[in-house]
Amino acid sequence: MKKSLRKVVVSFVTALTLGSVAAPMLASAQTEVVGDLVPEYKTTYLTDPTTLDYTFSMRDINTNHxxxxxxxxxxxxxxxNYIPAAAESHEVSEDGLVYTYKIRPGVMWVDNNGNEVAETTAHDFVTGLKHAVDVQSEMLPIVQYSIKGLNDYINGKITDFAEVGVKAVDDYTLEYTLERPEPYFNSKTTYGILYPINQEFLDSVGDDFGSLDPASILYNGPFVLANLTAKSQIEYVKNESYWDLENVFIDSVQYTYNDNSDPEVFYRLYKDGAVSAFGVNPTLPIYEDVQKELGEYITQAQRPGSSFLLQFNLNRIKHEATGKENDKQHEDTHAAVLNKAFRQAIMFGFDKHTYMTQDFGEEFADTDIRNTLVAPDFAMVNGESFGEAVERHLEEINPELYEGINLEDGQDAFYDTEKAAKLIEQAKSELEGVDFPIQLDLPVLESIPRSVNLAKSMKASIEESLGAENVIINPVLLNQDTYLASTFNATVAAEVDYDITNESGWIPDYLDPSTFLDIYLPTNGTFLVPIGFDPLLKEGQEDPYAEAREASGLFEYAELVNAAAAITDDLDARYDAYAKAQAWLTDAAIALPIRAGGSQLRVTNIVPFSGPYAFAGTGAQRFKFLKVQSEPVSKDQWQAAYDDWSANKLDASSISSNASKEDSDESASESAEGEESAESEESEEMKDEAEKTEDSEADKTEETETAEETAE
Structure with missing residues (x-):
């Protein structure tokens, strides 16, 4: 994300030491609070969770909770920084392969009524991972090739889970053995795939574990689910048995369902004290009133690491949500979306600036624009930003198409009607027997005016650039349940019902470029279902979609990703190889990044930078540490808090970088050769990572906007 209003680049290396212990704790001034602290956080939500099984789901609507x-x-x-939670500390072996965690005594499991049930032990983490495998967790690729023997267990090569590299040495000692060193492994521990489950409780509830009943799980975190009523209310209460109660500053979290059909309602809810924050949309008629009353309190969130995409379904199976009239039109669309020139024509014909005015108005329209799946400032590569390295590789692929390309955030790198026109003509010449115009079905949540307006904007720019005689975008208006079933909640390819969608997003899981680029690996990528393919997690598994999967070109992409993953002794070479893979993905135009998804304008009562900060994983979704004040945050308060936070964050980087570099260098020489999945490879620490992530209060306000903010 790029030349935007508030772009601050810092050197940020989180504390992921190969040595032992916790991250360094910094002494810093308390963030200023205006007015009194309020013991509750209130917001709205659009999408009900689909499961409480936290080891299974990778979807924001579930992981948020x-x-x-x-x-x-x-x-x-x-x-x-990564600091101890259920673990008091950890140690890593000299070869970087064995992570040993000391479990904190007194972390109690409670039921949904707050009654203490048992103590959390190392055995619960073993149970949690085994359960995740048993239910075929959506998050398995995060650790499948990392933890020794786990892939073999999933594929049936070993049948005893005790042979997998996770072991409870005793009640308070947990040991993970890795296939090869991963200095960023701690950043994976914040993700549900490595959360604990109490075995006795799991046995007692059986298949009902994680159902949408607050009694279907136990709780050992800062909050307990008190109420979950579909399309009505979600409520947390503070866990009074929580081990670190002094750092939980709110007693309750209240989510109230809102279908977003009235985009101005959030302003009224805020004035009534029904929400703790609301998004400010400059395109609404009410914007003038908001400015007059709350202008000094309108602040802008920082851009996050997440990327939201315009994405093709390369293998559409279901055709119920459609504007087409016959099978021939479906067949022609299928052929077209498998044609690279056609997809590139869409990429160059899509006007992101005009599209983004629907959210930000003309003045702020470019703020959130993103052009690559991996944020261009994610890392430095031989003195270049990651984005600049991708630019270089794109020019190598096609100098005519990409000469002088600028992939920085905050501007549209691709919109070019002349190139779009040439590409659509090329596609037509390559697609023999295909009748034009190609019709692309785009699902739209009909109850949300913003979603409808975004679809209209996309339709207008693409049809104008390419000609309605060549391409027609069919916005298909759907009610919420149908929409979710065919998009976010689709768990297999046969349920995905669209040709193209503007509502797919990805939040990084851990601190390496592979966390972005692995999602499109052709057999086990975690983002395969949205593009029409089921993962093939077991060796030799029959593939009913083999022809389309091969035609997608993703096996060529996998070779590039796996080559990058195999580089474990040279960080610059590793990142440059990943930049080459990103260039391939950009040129393939399977997924077209639109925006970062977080720099919205808002008015908030959340004390700036009080909550947890995380570039990767689900850490920033926690309400622990978060403070809510009685008065709205002013621009001056936000800026002062940001200046203090930035200065201390730089100090944290310096400490972490120095602490980890020796260990990373020492382990690099001992790294094994890479195998066939990027998930199985290790990377070094982030160096010169851009400060583009959102502050904590931005993350908490995303759900008040629309389902588009929900990452797959």
Whole structure:
């Protein structure tokens, strides 16, 4: 994300030491609070959770909640450091392969009524991972090739889970053995795939574990789910048995369902004290009133690491939500979306600036624009930003198409009607027997005016650039249940019902470029379902979609990703190889990044930078540490808090970088050769990472906007 209003680049290396212990704790002034602290956080939500099984789901609508109920081994502090949580400390072997965690005594499991049930032990983390495998967790690729023997267990090569590299040495000692060193492994511990489950409780509830009943799980985190009523209310209460109660500053969290059909209602809810924050949309008629009354309190969130995409379904199976009239039109669309020139024509014909005015108005329209899946400032590569390295590789792929390309955030790198026109003509010449115009079905949540307006904007720019005689975008208006079933909540390819969607997003899980680029690996990528393919997690598994999967070109992409993953002794070479993979993905135009998804204008009562900060994983979704004040945050308060936070965060970087570099260098020479999945490879620490992530209060306000903010 790029030349935007408030772009501050800092050197940020989180504390992921290969040595032992916790992240360094920094002495810093308390963030200023205006007025009194309020013991509750109130917001609205659009989408009900689909499960409480926190080891299974990777979807934001579920992880937003689970991370508040369950204590992970480590958690993020307000500066992004990884600090002890359920673990008191950890040690890493000299070869970087064995992580040993000391479990904190007194972390109690409670039921949904707050009654203490048992103590959390190392055995619960073993149970949690085994359960995740048993239910075929959506998050398995995060650790499947990392933890020794786990892939073999999933594929049936070993049948005894005791042979997998996770072991409870005793009640308070947990040991993970890795396939090869991963200095960023601690950043994976904040994700649900590595959360604990009490075995006795799991046995007692059986298949009902994680159902949408607050009694279907136990809680050892800062909050307990008190109420979950579909399309009505979600409520947390503070867990009075929580081990670190002094750092939980709110007693309750209240989510109230709102279908977003009235985009101005959030302003009224805020004035009535029904929400703690609301998004400010400059395109609404009410914007003038908001400015007059609350202008000094309108602040802008920082851009996050997440990327939201315009994405093709390369293998559409279901055709119920459609504007087409016959099978021939479906067949022609299928052929077209498998044609690279056609997809590139869409990429160059899509006007992101005009599209983004629907959210930000003309003045702020470019703020959130993103052009690559991996944020261009994610890392430095031989003195270049990651984005600049991708630009270089794009020019190598096609100098005519990409000469002088600028992939920085905050501007549209691709919109070019002349190139779009040439590409659509090329596609037509390559697609023999295909009748034009190609019709692309775009699902739209009909109850949200913003979603409808975004779809109209996309339709207008693409049809104008490419000609309605060549391409027609069909916005298909759907009610919420149908919409969710065919998009976010689709768990297999046969349920995905669209040709193209503007509502897919990805939040990084851990601190390496692979966390972005692995999602499109052709057999086990976690983002395969949205593009029409089921993962093939077991070797030799029959593939009913083999022809389309091969035609997608993703096997060529996998070779680039795996080549990058195999580089474990040279960080610049590793990142440059990942930049080459990103260039391939950009050129393939399977997924077209639109925006970062977090720099919205808002008015908030959340004390700036009081909550946890995390570039990757679910750490920033926790309400622990978060403070809510009685008065709205002014621009001056936000800026002062930001200046203090930035200065201390730089100090944290310096400490972490020095602490980890020796260990990273020492382990690099001992790294094994790479195998066939990027998930199985290790990377070094982030160096010169851009400060583009949102502050904690931005993350808490995303759900008040629309389902578009929900990451797959």
């Amino acid at each position: 689970g991370t508040n109920f369950i204590e992970s081994l480590y958690e993020n502090d307000r500066y992004g």
